[in-house]
Structures are given as structure tokens and as C-alpha cells.
Amino acid sequence: MAKRHTLSTVVLAAFVTSGASLAAQAPNTVPADGGDIVITPILHASVQVEHAGTVVYVDPWSVADLSRARPADLILVTDDPSHHLDPAAIERLRKPGAPVVLTAKAHESFPHGTVLANGERGTFAGVRVEAVAAHDMTPGQPWHPPGEANGYVVTLGGQRIFFSGVGECVPEIQALQDIHVAFMPMNLPLDRMRPRPVAECLKTFRPKVVYLYHYDNASARWFANPEQERPDNAQEIAATIQALRDALEGESIELRDADWYRRR
Incomplete structure (x- = not known):
């Protein structure tokens, strides 16, 4: 089935201030062997992790302000649309010869990387990487069919970090073990991965820390097309994130705030 992506948060009102700037994002840290892991949320699905x-x-994604981004030793691509696969951003950020790990579908557009299929693993730039299934189960558009996209588990300093990419809570995600940090999508306004399903998914593999x-x-659409009017959805998004917090109440899972859609 053909797939079309419509870029569609959950930003607390206090975060809705100014610019998708890497420099403006406050880094988050996670203790690890050999020093803290520094996590920098950037925009939508873009994340920088250092250890x-x-x-x-x-x-x-080139739509973000990458002027202060660090040169990358390793780049992971979860899917093929431009907000996941952006060849210009890859070439701008990767160090000479740095590996790019991606899906077979993304490889058709960017043939300068290494393909990992769901369930495969390897070591790149000294980093252990496992590809995890990422697809939809609930019918609708956009549609992510099985085998076309990847999530990734990355091991840094003895800590396993899961980037889910897109898709729903498939059995391969539920079977994950020893995840310290998880990045999970909430594909609003679609009726997939709403607060309750996200919470129930997290309870199956129980990461210690979660970033939505x-x-x-x-808002991601607006960053890609800033000549349009920015959607006035901050209150709706804040309420949705609060619903996820409520659904996780009493669980030993830390949901961290991050501003992925800062106003310019």
C-alpha cells in the first residue's frame, strides 16, 4: 500500500516561546559508564546524543537550526520521508566517512549508507545498534507497513537507548528489555498511539526515562512551510501530554519534558 506522510505535540504552554534552535535547547543528561550521556532534543524526530x-x-532535518550541531560520528535514519531522511542534513552533519544506518527504502534515495532490516544489528563507529520493527497496526493514513521503517536500540556507556521512530506498539517493542531511555511517538491527531496506548506500551517494556x-x-508542517500560519494548538497538546502523565501515575517511569517545537 502506498504511504503518504502528513507531518502532524505536546508542548507545555511554558515551552511555547521561541525557535527550533539547537543552541536554545537545554541538554538532558543520563548517567553512564565513562561519563554522562547528553541528550539534545532538536525538532520533531531529530535528536542528538553524545557520550x-x-x-x-x-x-x-535541515528545517531545524543546525548551526550549532556537533559533527556526527554516526547517523541513524528511521524512515524515508524528508523529516526522517534528509540527505542535505546528513551531508552537512556527518564527519568524513561516518556511517549512516538506514532502511532499505531510505537507501533507495540515499545509497551512501548501510541497511539494517528489522531485527538486524551491528556495530558502527564503536556503537552497538539494533534495528527494531516500526510499523502500524491500525488502518489509516499515513500508513507504515511492516518492514519499511526502523526503530533503533543504541548502547552507549552501558545504557540502552530506544528510538522508536514511527508506528505503533508492535510485539517487538513490547519484548524490549533493559531500556534506560525511550523516545516514543504520539502521532496526533491520528487515533494511533494516543496517551493511553502510549502509556500501556511503556508499561510492557518499562524504560526508566521517556521522551515523547x-x-x-x-507544527512540524509549519516548520517546513513557515510562510503558512502556525497552528494554535498549544493548549490541546499540553492537555494531551498531561493525559499521558495521568496514565503513567504511580509507575516508576520518568516522563521528561522537552521542547521539540519551539516558536521562532
């Missing part, structure tokens, strides 16, 4: 001098970038990302497709 012991190694920089891993997931789904770099890839959740405000309307």
Missing part, C-alpha cells in the same frame, strides 16, 4: 566524545544523530517526540505534526 564520551561520540556524537550520534537520529533523523537530522514526533507528536505535533501540525
